[in-house]
Amino acid sequence: MQLPSPAPVRLGAHETPAGPLLTALLAGVPADVDAALAAAPALGALAPSPGTGATADLWEGLATVAAVDLGAARALEPHLDALAILDQALIRDAAADPARTWGVFAAEGGADPLQATQTPQGWALTGTKPWCSLAGRLSHALVSAHLADGRRGLFAVDLASGGVSSAPGDWVARGLAEIPSTPLRFDAVAVDPVGDPGWYLSRAGFAWGGIGVAACWFGGAVGVARTVFAAARDDEPYALMHLGAVDELLETARRALAEAALRVDGGDAIGGAGSLLAKRVRATVARAAEEILDRAGHALGPAPLALDESHAKRVADLQLYLRQHHAERDQAGLGRAILATGNAPW
Known part of the structure; x- marks a missing residue:
């Protein structure tokens, strides 16, 4: 399903012309996972790689989809991230294939971690990968x-390769129920390397991709905020108080993303500076989104959570999606990164 003429989520001034990705989405935004996967190759051809001068267009596009449906954004974001990674690795033929839809499976854990071995025939993977x-x-x-x-x-x-199979795993989530994230088993699966060993984590784009996920959180929070706005009345002071607080939180998150886009495009987000920027932006957006969920519950009461399917889904989706930010652990990581600079940054 596509939603025609959605309201855009902008990081800068609304009078600024939309970039190619956002322009395409404003003609019709994917409103569910099926539509997102169907549109992914065409949208991928329009999406800029972060750091190439149009990062705001990429993040505005992701946020605009997320404001409509977080499941659609959760399907689209890894596809665009994979294309950006392939572009950064100078592997452009694979990225250009319009028949391909991509994921990025980089989570770790479990008793049988995925191992890569080099054979006379090339690289092969064996083991289990969680959260696919x-x-x-x-x-x-x-x-x-x-x-x-x-x-x-x-x-x-190639996920259709022999040796790739589903491993036992349940997906009982209430949020993002349409995005099952279960283990895959690999048995001597032939694969192609992307970048040199260690490149994936050390490249500048690793931090930038993490901010792209935060743009999706921001879009989801905008969707919740629009429901708060639609329910507000001038004679309900507590609802107005929550609406004002929601606006303040969204502005804080928006400014963080807008500044980050400028810094990424300006070459000021490389190495440690890029990692620190990503930690700050993700923490800022996650905190804002979590408080907006809380404010929305107080402002709206139980009715929309029980009776409004789109609002109830959006809240559940955002709650789960936000857990990609690891709360206190990531805040400690931010503190550690600040301390490592050797100077108070404020």
């Missing part, structure tokens, strides 16, 4: 794996 979102619906994925020297490598995988 939409693996049964995608054609390809970029998958991280452990190397013999302790580093991690990134590999392009």
Whole structure:
């Protein structure tokens, strides 16, 4: 399903012309996972890679989709991230194939971690990869794996290859229910390397991709905020108070994303500076989105959570999606990164 003429989510002034990706989305935004996967190749051809001068267009596009449906954004974001990674690795033929839909499977965990070994025939993967979102619906994925020297490598995988199979795993989520993220088993699966060993985590785009996820959180929070706005009345002071607080929170998150886009495009987000920027922006947007969920519950009461399917879904989706920010652990990581600079940054 597509929603025609959605309201855009802008990071800068609304009178600024929309970029190619946002312009295409304003003609019709994918409003569910099926539509997002169908549109992914065409949207991928329009989406800029972060750091190439139009990062705001990429993040505005993701936020605009997320404001309509977070499941659609959750399907589209990894596809665009994979295309950006392939572009950064100078592997453009794979990215240009319009028949491919991509995921990025880089989570770690479990008793049988995925291992990459080099054979006379090339690289092969063996082991289990957790949290493989939409693996049964995608054609390809970029998958991280452990190397013999302790580093991690990134590999392009045809998910229809022999040796790729679903591993046991339940998906009982109430939020993002349409994005099953279950394990995959790899048995000596032939793969193509993407970048040198260790490149995936050390490249500047790793931090930038994390901010793209925060743009999706921001869009989801905008969707919740629009419901708060639609319900507000001038004679309800508490509802107005929550609306004002929601606006303040959204502005804080918007400014963080807008400044980050400028810094990424300006070359001021490389190495440690880029990692620190991503930690700050993700923390800022996550905190804003969590408080907006809380404010919306207070302002709206139980009725929309019980009776409004789109609002109830959006709240559940955003609650789960936000858990990609690891709360206190990520805040501690931010503090550690600030301390490592050797100077108070304020």
